Amino acid sequence: MQAPSSVIYHQPIHLSNYEDTSIQQLQSQSSSPxxxxxxxxxxxxxxxxxxxxxxxxxxxxxxxDYDDYEQKKIDEEKEHTYKYKRNFSFNRFLKARFFDAFESFIHFMKFVYDYLFCCKLICFILRTDADTQKRRLLERKNLINKAQMSQALSSPSSSSTYSTSIISDNTISNLDKMENSMNNFLNENPLLSFNYDQQLNMSTNSTLSYLKMYEEHPNNLVLDLDETLIHCNEKSLNDDSSIITVQFQNQQKNYYLHQRGYLQEFLEQCALNFNIYIYTASTRDYAEEVVKIIDPRSVIKKVYDRSSCFYDGKQYLKSLKTLGLDLNRTVMIDNNQACVSNNIENAFKIKDFFSDKNDRELQKFQNILNKMCKFTGNFKDFIQSYQS
Missing domain, CATH: 1.20.5 (Single alpha-helices involved in coiled-coils or other helix-helix interfaces)
Incomplete structure (x- = not known):
């Protein structure tokens, strides 16, 4: 039976021929087994x-089936390319979403940082006034303790006086020996005894006066700074000026400060009978720098700055009602007529000060305040009768 014409028979391929040829070639190329x-x-x-x-x-x-085979290979390559592109697009989408989320997280953390920084700044501003007041009270307390100690050491009493102060036993015995030697020296020199007692009484009286400056008084004295107690200028007008450095709008400026005549004596005398407060329309940094110079003994109890004033559209005005003081026992001295008019029942107007060396206005007001502290009634009545 003959095979169909469409079927073509091929002879089978034998590998023996290839093997013999390969072996002969390899043997000719290399001799190593x-x-x-x-x-x-x-x-x-x-x-x-x-x-x-x-x-x-x-x-x-x-x-x-050769064409189908080639088409199948092409389709497989296309499918592989499509899967690769799809995976690549999906990975790129995930990366984009990840970076967007990371950027949003960074913005959120920046917002949280700014918010916490603002909160901290606000707390610092609110705490500044309390810290300043606390520091001044602590300085005042230390000065009182030093004055009490000096009074105890200057008193010529027995050893029981020293035992009441905060001194160790060894220190007490040493002080007793010093006191005995001093008494023996005075007995041998009677001419010096009177001078010693007189100086001792003077020292004790000055110490008591020093302590009285830091006591709480029922009377309140509110003072202005510029053109009332001092005058500041960018140029020095005399040799007695002091230099203060104030930071204004991120810039440091130097000013020459001129104190009004009799200022130190005025503050120390008023501190014996009044609680002294500074009430100024200037900034807090400026006011604190000025107070450090004019008040070396820390007799001023508190400083009120521009934040305690109100703005009427032209200037900053003051109101004693915002300070929380007893207005029946409060007096104010200011050179600004608008501030005096706003507190007419409690205020005196003083002449403007512009570095005049012969100015004696504070001495005049010292006499008025000495009379006021002895007045037992309402200060408003005293001020009204004086102005009339």
């Missing part, structure tokens, strides 16, 4: 792969 064996195996593997590929291609062409 090990290298010869390895080269023979690799060559045979290549020949088998080549034969299989030819066989598959021939069968596909024989049965008409």
């Amino acid at each position: 090990v290298s010869l064996y390895e080269q023979q195996n690799s060559y045979q593997a290549k020949q088998v792969k080549h034969v299989k590929k030819k066989t598959v291609t021939r069968k596909l062409k024989m049965y008409g």
Whole structure:
């Protein structure tokens, strides 16, 4: 029976011919048995792969499936490319979303940092006034303790006086010996005894007066700064001026400060009978720098700055009602007529000061305040009767 014309028979491929040829070639190339064996195996593997590929291609062409095979390969490559692009797009989408989320997190943390910084700044501003007041009270307390100590040491009493102060036993015994030696010296020199007692009484009286400056009084004295107690200028007008440095709008400026005549004596005398307050329309930094110079003994109890004033559209005005003081026992001295008019029942107007060395206005007001502190009634009545 004859085979159909569409079927083509091919002779089978025998590898023996290839094997003989490969062996002869390898023997001619190398004489080493090990290298010869390895080269023979690799060559045979290549020949088998080549034969299989030819066989598959021939069968596909024989049965008409070669085009489908090539199309299938193309479709597989396209699908592989599509999957790769899809995965790449998805990964890029994830990266974009991740970076967007990370950027949003960074903005949120920056907002939290700014919010906490603002809160801290507000707390610092609110705490500044309390810290300043606390520091001044602590300085005043230390000065009182030093004055009490000096009074105890200057008193010529027995050892029981020293035992009441905060001094160790060894210090007490040493002080007793010093006191005994001083008494013996005075007994031997009677002419010096009177001078010693007189100086001792003077020292005790000055110490008591010093302590009285830091006591709480029922009377309140509110003073202005500029053109009332001092005058500041960018140029020095006399040799007695002091230099203060104030920071204004992120810039430091130097000013020459001129104190009004009799200022130190005025503050120390008023502190014996009044609680002294500074009430100024200037900034807090400026006011504190000025107070450090004019009040070396810390007799001023508190400083009220511009934040305690109100603005009427033209200037900053003051109101004693915002200070929380007893207005029946409060007096104010200011050179600004608008501030005096706003507190007419409690205020005296003083002449403007512009570094005049012969100015004696504070001495005049010292006499008025000495009379006021002895007045037991309402200060408003005293001020009204004086102005009338």
